[in-house]
Amino acid sequence: MCGRYAASRRPEDLAGIFEIEKWEPEETLEPDYNVAPTKEVYAVLDRPLKDVPDPKPVRQLRKLKWGLVPSWAKTPEGGARMINARAETVHEKPSYRRAFTTRRCILPADGYYEWVTGKQERDLEVEGRRKRPRKQPYFVTPADGSVFAMAGLYEFWRDRTLPDDHPGAWWVTCSVITTEAETTPLAAAPADGPHALSDIHPRMPLMLTPERWDAWLDPARTDPDDLASLLTPPPAGLMRAFPVSTAVSNVRNNGPELLKELDGPEEGTLF
Numbered sequence: 001m002c003g004r005y006a007a008s009r010r011p012e013d014l015a016g017i018f019e020i021e022k023w024e025p026e027e028t029l030e031p032d033y034n035v036a037p038t039k040e041v042y043a044v045l046d047r048p049l050k051d052v053p054d055p056k057p058v059r060q061l062r063k064l065k066w067g068l069v070p071s072w073a074k075t076p077e078g079g080a081r082m083i084n085a086r087a088e089t090v091h092e093k094p095s096y097r098r099a100f101t102t103r104r105c106i107l108p109a110d111g112y113y114e115w116v117t118g119k120q121e122r123d124l125e126v127e128g129r130r131k132r133p134r135k136q137p138y139f140v141t142p143a144d145g146s147v148f149a150m151a152g153l154y155e156f157w158r159d160r161t162l163p164d165d166h167p168g169a170w171w172v173t174c175s176v177i178t179t180e181a182e183t184t185p186l187a188a189a190p191a192d193g194p195h196a197l198s199d200i201h202p203r204m205p206l207m208l209t210p211e212r213w214d215a216w217l218d219p220a221r222t223d224p225d226d227l228a229s230l231l232t233p234p235p236a237g238l239m240r241a242f243p244v245s246t247a248v249s250n251v252r253n254n255g256p257e258l259l260k261e262l263d264g265p266e267e268g269t270l271f
Helices: 011-018 077-081 097-102 119-128 210-217 224-231
Strands: 005-007 032-035 040-047 058-066 084-086 104-109 109-116 137-142 148-158 170-180 203-205 239-242
Touching: 005 104, 011 040, 011 058, 011 104, 040 148, 040 210, 058 097, 058 104, 097 104, 097 137, 097 148, 104 170, 109 148, 109 203, 148 203, 148 210, 210 224
Parallel strands: 058 170, 084 170
Antiparallel strands: 005 032, 005 109, 040 058, 040 104, 104 148, 109 137, 137 239, 148 170, 170 203
């Protein structure tokens, strides 16, 4: 899954990386080293601009709320539970299938956090029999320092209790697509820690490598079978994972120190 991530890159940097054509300075977000559900996040998307004669999609950097609210939802209260969409079923789930065919985005990140637990507890979690406790947090990030481009979906929801001209009348929300975690060796595995992402958690965000960005964002691609080919996990060996402070477990903590690599798991935590 993806329940917490870090996003510290400036919009100017993201504009260069993703060839952004349109972004609003007033939507600038502060670097966030502990992004949690319901927070506002950056999303890269291709969409026509409003009130212009040319309907051509424009590459935009937008500010969205993490936790997808389907357009047909009566209230936005379920958004906090819809932060992830499974790649295996995203094309068929009522909450995601329309967005999958027409409203796809990229959620830029430095990497994501995951908490290690024992194999037996992971097996129970996969079976849906219990929620695993959080233990030693690890930060998972591209080994070459590049942006972690997470495949995402976005959706519009209209708050019918507000007038059309109210700034909160429309919600724009998003979800991260996840896939099975890699079982192949990490690019740089700690000696006393996990050697593959699957040792940390059975799921991981689906990272899109640059050659897939344009195809994923293209709103003209609407065939589910065609889009399914873009959900293939990236090549193995691109990621590294390292232990970080348990301070990240508290959403109130936020700063670059959360990304500091530790020599090993903190005392009192388990791998």
